[in-house]
């Protein structure tokens with residue numbers, strides 16, 4: 001009976017992950033249509049989806065510094081900051097729950113880890129000393145960004161970057177990176193995928209700076225996995241299920257920065273009430289469905305509030321995008337998201353002339 005319940009509980013996380021993937025794909029397709037229209041020299045008929053700014057974490061960090069020092073939310077990519085803050089908030093409640101419940105890379109990582117189970121009879125274990133060294137890499141990467149942006153970069157440069165055409169077109173360039181991926185970049189992505197098959201969650205565990213940040217915030221999280229020693233038989237099933245290889249049996253409460261609140265340990269445990277996730281020092285138990293709903297609700301409420309306050313849509317209009325893109329596409333060797341033919345470029349030039357004087361980008 002407990003196993004049936006646990007399987008159903010595991011399904012909840014998969015459903016939330018699948019929902020998040022569908023939303024991400026929808027945003028990706030809509031943004032592709034938006035960028036393709038621009039590259040074709042036309043004002044897009046579709047709206048630019050602000051959710052695409054979830055993939056601009058550097059811009060979000062810069063916006064955060066600007067916001068902390070001035071109290072102003074930069075309006076070039078406001079959704080980037082909003083999403084960044086929501087993700088940090090999830091860590092205050094559910095540790096790295098974003099990684100295992102929402103992040104599409106986390107879903108791909110889970111899938112590659114499954115392949116590991118099909119290919120290898122036993123889990124490939126990295127020696128402890130090497131694992132510790134590799135895990136610190138993500139903190140080094142995060143430290144580099146924090147040091148460069150928060151300590152080295154003057155506020156005037158932050159403002160300059162946020163309002164530069166480089167930042168405005170960052171999403172278009174990111175799309176171009178994937179649609180015209182270079183052989184070295186493809187090689188790196190494939191190598192990371194292969195490494196994630198051999199060593200489960202290689203990217204998330206060792207390299208992702210977002211995961212490092214959430215792990216650090218998660219150390220002061222109000223929620224965590226708690227084990228009840230009086231109900232626990234010490235069978236070790238939770239540890240074998242834990243993707244983060246945490247020694248659960250040694251602890252009463254798991255405060256590791258690696259815990260992704262995936263609830264794998266809870267699902268694997270055959271005993272009732274031996275292990276579970278709870279908030280506020282164990283006073284509020286949270287089941288899987290509750291965690292899934294709470295995470296989705298945090299995003300929905302956060303995005304709704306940002307929309308209401310006018311901090312969701314970028315102030316850059318499609319027309320301004322088009323004006324900024326024209327000189328870039330005329331440059332030799334342009335590698336945007338869609339190659340443009342000379343006829344389309346000419347059409348775009350004629351349209352720009354009709355538009356009149358240059359638009360001032362805020």
Ligand code: SF4
Pocket residue numbers: 225238241242243244245246248254258259260261262263264265266
């Ligand atoms: S299995 Fe449990 S301890 Fe391990 S990462 Fe998932 S929630 Fe955390």
Ligand code: SF4
Pocket residue numbers: 227231232233234235236237238239248249268269270271274275
């Ligand atoms: S699976 Fe449950 S009973 Fe077994 S060691 Fe973990 S918490 Fe204890």
